[in-house]
Amino acid sequence: MGAGIAGNYLAYQMRRPFVAAKKNEEERGTLQRKNAKQIREGLQELRGPVMKLGQALSMQTHMLNAEAIEELAGLQMQAPPMHPTLMRAQFKSAFGKYPDEVFRSFELEPFAASSFGQVHWAVTKRGEEVAVKIQYPAIRETVKKDFQMLRTASFLARVTGHLSEPVVAEVQRGILEETDYRKEAQNLEYFGKQLKPLGFVHVPTPYFELSYENVVTMSRMKGLRMQEFLQTNPSPELRDKIGVNLSNLFFYQLFKVGALHADPHPGNYLFNQDGTISLVDFGCVKYLKPEVVRCYAQFWSREWVHNAPLYAEITKVIFGPQFSPRDTRVRRCMNDIRTFYDEFHPLTRTTETLELADPKFMAGLDRLLRALPKNKFISPEFVFLSRTELGMCNLLHTLKARVPMTQIVRQWMPQTYADKAQSKVL
Numbered sequence: 154m155g156a157g158i159a160g161n162y163l164a165y166q167m168r169r170p171f172v173a174a175k176k177n178e179e180e181r182g183t184l185q186r187k188n189a190k191q192i193r194e195g196l197q198e199l200r201g202p203v204m205k206l207g208q209a210l211s212m213q214t215h216m217l218n219a220e221a222i223e224e225l226a227g228l229q230m231q232a233p234p235m236h237p238t239l240m241r242a243q244f245k246s247a248f249g250k251y252p253d254e255v256f257r258s259f260e261l262e263p264f265a266a267s268s269f270g271q272v273h274w275a276v277t278k279r280g281e282e283v284a285v286k287i288q289y290p291a292i293r294e295t296v297k298k299d300f301q302m303l304r305t306a307s308f309l310a311r312v313t314g315h316l317s318e319p320v321v322a323e324v325q326r327g328i329l330e331e332t333d334y335r336k337e338a339q340n341l342e343y344f345g346k347q348l349k350p351l352g353f354v355h356v357p358t359p360y361f362e363l364s365y366e367n368v369v370t371m372s373r374m375k376g377l378r379m380q381e382f383l384q385t386n387p388s389p390e391l392r393d394k395i396g397v398n399l400s401n402l403f404f405y406q407l408f409k410v411g412a413l414h415a416d417p418h419p420g421n422y423l424f425n426q427d428g429t430i431s432l433v434d435f436g437c438v439k440y441l442k443p444e445v446v447r448c449y450a451q452f453w454s455r456e457w458v459h460n461a462p463l464y465a466e467i468t469k470v471i472f473g474p475q476f477s478p479r480d481t482r483v484r485r486c487m488n489d490i491r492t493f494y495d496e497f498h499p500l501t502r503t504t505e506t507l508e509l510a511d512p513k514f515m516a517g518l519d520r521l522l523r524a525l526p527k528n529k530f531i532s533p534e535f536v537f538l539s540r541t542e543l544g545m546c547n548l549l550h551t552l553k554a555r556v557p558m559t560q561i562v563r564q565w566m567p568q569t570y571a572d573k574a575q576s577k578v579l
Contacts, residue, residue, distance in 0.1 A: 154191055154192065154195035157191055158188045158191055158192070161184055161187055161188055161191075162184065162188070165180060165181065165184045168180065198233065233266065234262075234263045234266040234271050235266075235271060235287075235289060235290075237261045239290070240261075240263075240271070240273075240287055243287055243288065243289075243290055243367065243368075244287055244368060246367070247365040247366070247367055247368045248365065248368070252273070252275065252285070255363065256275040256276060256277055256278070256283075256285075257275075257276045257277060257278050257280065258275060258276045259273060259274075259275040259276075259285070260273050260274045260275065261273070264284070265420070267420070267434075269288060269289060269292050269331055269332060269436070270286045270287055270288040270289055270292070270334075270367075271286070271287055271289075272284050272285065272286045272287075273285045273286075273287065274373065275370075277360070277363070281372065282372070282373040283360060283363070283370050283371060283372055283373055284357070284370070284371055284372070284373050284374070284433075285363075285368065285369075285370050286334065286368070286369045286370075286371075287367070287368050288332065288334060288367035288368065292332055293329065293332040296325070296328055296329055296332060297325075297329070300321065300324075300325045303321065304321060307321070316526075316531070317531065317533075319533040320531050320532075320533050320536060322533070323533035323534075323536050323537075324536060327415065327437055327439065327536075327537055328437070330436065330437065330438075331416075331436035331437050332367075332436075333366060333436075334364060334365065334366055334367055334368060334369035334436075335364060335365065335366050335369075336436075337359075337369050337434075337435050337436045338359035338360075338361055338364045338369050338371075339359075340435035340436075340438045341356060341357055341358070341359040341371055341435050342358075342359055343412075344356050344410075344412075344414065344432075344435060344438075345357075345358060347406075347409075347410045347412075348402075348405070348406075348410070348432075350405075351398075351401065351402060351405055353398045353401075353428060353429045353430060354398070354402055354429070354430050354431075354432055355374060355375075355429060355430070355431045355432070356431075356432055356435075357371035357372045357373075357374055357431075357433060358371060358372040359371050360372075371433075374423055374431035374433055375423065375425065375431060376422075376423025376424050376425045376429075376430070376431040377423060377424055377425070378419060378420055378422070378423060378424075379419035379420075379422065379424070379548070379551060379552075380419070382424040383551075383552075385426075387426075389553075389555075391426070391428060392552045392553060392554050393554050393555050393556070394428040395424055395428050395430065395552060395554065396509065396549050396552050396554025396555065396556045397554070397556055397557075397561070398428060398429075398430055399422075399430065399545055399548055399549060399552075399554075400545070400549070400556050400558060400561045401561055401564075401565070402430065402432070403541065403542065403545045404561055404562050404564075404565040404566070405565050407441070407446060407449065407538075407565070408446060408450070408565040408566050408567060409565055411440065411441050411443070411446060412438060412439065412440045412441060413438065413439045413441065413537065413538065413541045414432055414435060414437075414438060414541070415437045415438055415439040415537040415538075415540060415541045416434055416436065416437040417540070417541050417543075417544025417545055417547075417548070418544065419548060419551070420434075421433050421434045422548065437537070439537035439538065439541070441534075441538065442534060444470050445470060445534045445535070445538065446567075447467075447470075447567070448467045448470040448471060449538070450566045450567055451463070451467050452490060452494055453494065453498060453559070453562050453563075453566060454500075454566075455491060455494065455495075455500065458491065461478075464478055464487070465478040468483050468487065470532075470534070471486075471532055471535070472486075472532065473532070482528040485524075485528060486524055486525055486528050489520070489521055489524040490521065493517055493518070493520070493521045496517060497514055497517060497558075498558060498559045498562075499559075504557055504559075504560050505557065505559070506555045506556065506557050507555065507556050507557070507558045507559075508555055509546070509549035509550045509552070509553065509554050509555070509556060510550065510553035510554075510555075514546075514550075515546065515547075515550050518543065518546055522539060522543065
């Protein structure tokens with residue numbers, strides 16, 4: 154795949170000097186679409202962690218053109234499905250029976266096929282409409298082998314300190330956890346209870362008696378995926394309402410639940426015309442340490458700017474105890490964090506609406522996220538937190554929503570930090 158993409162790019166560069174500017178721009182667009190298609194098709198075939206990488210790319214609306222985003226969006230729920238015979242065999246290996254023996258009705262054609270499994274509509278013996286996710290054979294072994302290859306391919310990055318083994322291990326842990334469908338059923342039950350106070354969020358109900366390690370059954374959810382929803386031409390007011398709900402959902406999980414639905418690609422969100430959201434696929438969940446949550450709250454209150462002991466405490470959480478708070482790289486990164494939050498989440502204008510359609514915000518967030526690896530700092534504890542936050546921001550950017558972000562954060566963050574932040578404003 155890499156060779157094919159490189160060949161396409163080389164051919165384009167060789168023709169470029171001999172083509173008029175307007176024609177050259179057209180060929181550039183064609184090249185980008187062609188490369189995006191090759192990447193999508195290649196990653197669909199490979200499935201597993203590399204397909205998840207493609208899903209992450211499909212959310213970078215501020216970095217890639219519309220054609221590439223549209224092509225890569227196919228990775229969100231459109232991997233090549235298993236042959237029906239293989240699917241039935243995989244199901245029987247878990248239940249000891251075929252799907253048509255377990256359910257009143259079962260659709261052989263999958264509704265969606267993603268990186269680790271495919272989803273079928275079914276009706277239980279009691280007449281309940283459900284979604285049945287069936288895992289691809291040997292996907293857990295595939296994940297382990299992919300990470301073995303990643304460690305080999307990233308040898309130089311690990312030697313230079315740009316990528317640490319704890320970070321690779323954390324990503325592997327999170328992705329391997331997605332292959333345990335019993336764990337996913339437990340996550341569904343937990344988040345269903347924890348998110349109940351947010352009346353606008355719906356979480357599927359798991360059916361434990363119809364779930365095993367490689368098959369999970371849950372209630373069927375209603376709603377449209379992002380691209381389908383946008384095709385209905387929703388009003389700016391509805392976009393803003395959903396944007397506010399998505400923001401409340403993220404910060405409520407972070408500050409009140411202490412755990413995140415950490416697979417934020419658009420295929421896992423279903424949107425409804427009344428502004429409600431159905432949240433699906435709880436395979437990847439990150440349970441956060443209290444000190445990480447406290448540290449994140451400090452980004453918003455910024456009490457550490459004039460508090461040396463607190464500054465030392467949060468730098469220890471972010472960078473590790475082996476680095477001094479006075480380290481030049483540590484100070485540089487902390488200044489980058491402060492600059493970003495001062496610009497987009499100022500303490501003096503807590504009710505100001507953030508225009509997520511403005512590319513300046515996504516560019517600023519991108520610069521901030523690049524600053525840490527550039528300075529050889531990536532904390533394993535922040536990998537999935539940063540991934541989830543970036544995913545939320547990309548959803549808001551795609552919606553072109555206007556959100557009073559700082560006001561929402563103050564609503565859910567620990568009261569101690571919210572009070573201190575408010576005192577700074579006063």
